[in-house]
Amino acid sequence: MTESAKGYAHPYRPLALAIAALLCLTALTVSLSRFDLGALKIAAALTIAAVKATLVLLVFMRIGKTGKAVPISFIATIIILAIFIGFIFFDIAYR
Secondary structure: OOHHHHOOOOOHHHHHHHHHHHHHHHHHHHHHHOOOOOOHHHHHHHHHHHHHHHHHHHHHOOHHHOOOHHHHHHHHHHHHHHHHHHHHHHHHHOO
8 A cells, every 4th residue: 555545544443433423313313303393303403414414524524634724614614504594494484
């Protein structure tokens, strides 16, 4: 294996823990869908989805080990997405 190829090897333990966490969060999402939580159901589902996406980005895509431009653009994207979701909630609430 060349020196550059060794830099991209992932240790087994963090990957296995990430997969286990993603499966647990998926089970939590499915179990929450069976309860009547009212408006809290949407917030819970979005929170779990955000945690799962962050876990994938940090463990599998290694976004924390890149330069500063990637995390900054990720945070900006999340902020813009939150604004759009907020606009959707306001649109639905005031119809």
